[in-house]
Amino acid sequence: MFDVKKLILLGLVVSLVAFSGCTEDQASNESSMTMTEGILVVGTDPTFPPFEEKNTDGELVGFDIDLMKALGEKMGLEIQFVEQPFDGIIPALKAEKFDCIVSAVTITDDRAKEVAFTNSYFDAAQVIAVLVDDDSVQSVDNLAGKVVAAQLGTTGEYEAQHYAEELGFEIKSYEVMADAFIDMENGRVNAVVTDDGVAQRFLDTKPGVYKVVGEPMTSESYGLAANLGNQELIDALNAALAEVKEDGTYDEIYAKWFDN
Template sequence: MKKLKKTIIVMLTIVFAAALFAGCGSSNSNSGDEQKGQNALERVKKAGVLKVGLEDSFPPMEFRDNQNVLKGFDIDMANAIGKKLGVKTQFVGTEFNGIILALNSGKFDVIISGLSIDEKRKKQIDFSQPYIQNAQIIVTKSGNEAIKTSKDLAGKKVGVGLGTTSEKVVQTLQGIKEVKKYDKTTEELQDLLIGRIDAVIVDEPVGKYYISSPDKKGKYTVLNEKLTNEPMGVGFKKGDKELETAVQKALDELKKDGTMSKISTKWFGEDIYK
């Protein structure tokens, strides 16, 4: 009996020690996780990298050229912000439909991807002050005289970006025959050219870029009507106030020193900050 009691005591001691050790390990791990999440700006500066989430088929904001080089307005702006913060900029390609979820899961530090500020998104993430005043517009194939206003979209096939504000706008229009949703803006504009759809609802910078770029000139028509007024901003995970403040300070300085004007002229052919 004494031998049995002794065995039980030894076993309980081992179990208790193991549990205590595991508990200590878990506590240390959680403490490290909490420390990582306390201050996003400190984390970025310690790593020396600002990770930027984007969807890379949204010219002229962000896209890949024929050599697969990432470029665009947002790319130049993000690099300039990184320089102001004293860190490198790393771009993380993400499907636009899941970009907010990816930010909140920690896949990257900020979203700089032609992201329009709206009330639904403001409940999920925080935003910088607007850096572009955007609008939703209608693009048709050149020569299509049947569509001159949004009312003419009745009975037509219309393309929109999946997860974009154009997807919301099209729901307010009456009588549309079919709405086709696309992961990439370039795909819907290509389908417009080959006649699979009759029109595209898209962000104004994209529409204007397509009608002015040399290889697309004369192929598209952008209607004068603006369906919305929706500013674009940098997106932040809620609670990352230090990082948001630092990025906003960088943006303000870039506007003041003329950098944003140069980027605007490069990609839009005009200084939108005058």
């Protein structure tokens, strides 16, 4: 089992040894694992239940939130969350608004050119949700001529765009996932393309209102993201992920949010 605190301490020792041969200016130009010592600033978009959302008291809650707090404990770091709309979350990371991202970010080749990813921590798929009494959509092929909702900047939006070109349907993009489902209830869109875990949350919240149809459109995995070149942070996050999976913490968090 990895000892994350020892890993971080070792990194600090190595840095001190390296800095001993540098001038003060050279040392100040070296990047550290986190922007602020002892604190891991984490970007998230709390509009994607059950991974990240706000409860009635305005507090951040969700699977990703609990997981990140558990990782912080393993790493010996205080976690501070910064809210950021998903379509701008990678640019904000690159602008050093935060140290890393936890926001149900799917690992893709295109994104891996811009950010560094940890090992996968969650498997997901894109699915189609419709109103329970709508039998006109049974598969992705039936989306032709429809209005389809997706969240801005997500792989759901990307997949919808891909099929829209082939099948010919309109895409309506949303900042907030809940707004897409509300608009579907009100007849403004015919279907929603989103992650299976998110779709299930809305099905559970309003039984008898929505359903998922057809086969999954994708098979994908989520990862935590940090800036390219910050391998020290990626290594520490991977070690912490391994620990929470080994000691049962991950399973406890998963059961809290997904085992009904």
